[in-house]
Amino acid sequence: MKDLGRQIAYWDTVGAEKTFTHPVNLDWLATVGREARILDYGCGYGRVMAELSGHGFSDVSGVDLSPALIARGRQSHPDLRLEVLESPPSLPYSSASFDAVLLFAVLTCIPDDDAQRALIAELVRVLAPGGLLYISDMVLQDDERNRDRYAAYAQRFRTPYGVFATDDGAVVRHHDMAELHALLRDFDLLEERRTSVVTMNGHPSQAVQLLARKR
Known part of the structure; x- marks a missing residue:
């Protein structure tokens, strides 16, 4: 399961052409200011970064494990700072380098529990004291199609339900809310809201957004 936290072959081929849709709530970043040091981890082709830049955020960096997605982003947004992440989740930044980290539809791409915890620990390291972690990700869906495939995959491969x-x-992984809350044990949860998204394969789905502050 741990190798499924990378899946570079998928993201450099089929995944490199996907469209990502999780919405950005700019009000949640109001307290950090337009000059805040912001990292978009799993930035893909820079969609969220471009939106932040367009709203005046001047110090935004993005990393992704997929060279193909980074190349797409650099072509579409040559003004953005987009870098390939060579050894995820390890980041080439010193501790306390960022005032905010965005993690949009990234945990869904990391099915393994240990790999998720390792990522969050690395984000804790690079966040400054009091820094914000803004997560947007998929929750467990309650329709029959999703319930059936959760159960079938869990039984066949002994993976977490979802x-x-x-x-x-x-x-990919859809999350129970208790699982997401457990990942944030080093944070104070400030905001939580449900939202509707369209998945990268075009299906309407339910997601959650969490805003947390590093203690």
Whole structure:
């Protein structure tokens, strides 16, 4: 399961052409200011970064494990700072380098519990004291289609309930809220809201957004 935290072959081929849709609530970043040091971890092709830049945020960096997605982002947004992450989740930044980190639809791409915890620990390291972590990710869906594939995948591969394979070959995870809250044990939860998104394969789904402050 741990290798499924990377899945570079998928993201450099099929995944490199996907469209990502999780909305950004700019009000949640109001307290850090337009000059805040912001990291978009798993930035893909820079969609969220471009939106932040367009609203006046001047110090935004992005990393992603997929060279193909980074190349797409650099072509579309040559003014953005986009870098390939060579050894995820390890980041090439010193401790307390950022005032805010965005993690949009990233945990869904990391099915393994230990790999998720390792990522959050690295984000804790690079966040300054009092820094913000803004997560947007997928929750467990309650429709029959999703329930059936959660159960089938868990039984076959002994994975956490909510993990499944998409029709085009990615292994992803939808989360129980208790799982997400447990990942944030080093944070104070400030805001939580449900939202509707369209998945990268075009399905309407329910997601959650969490804003947390590093203690």
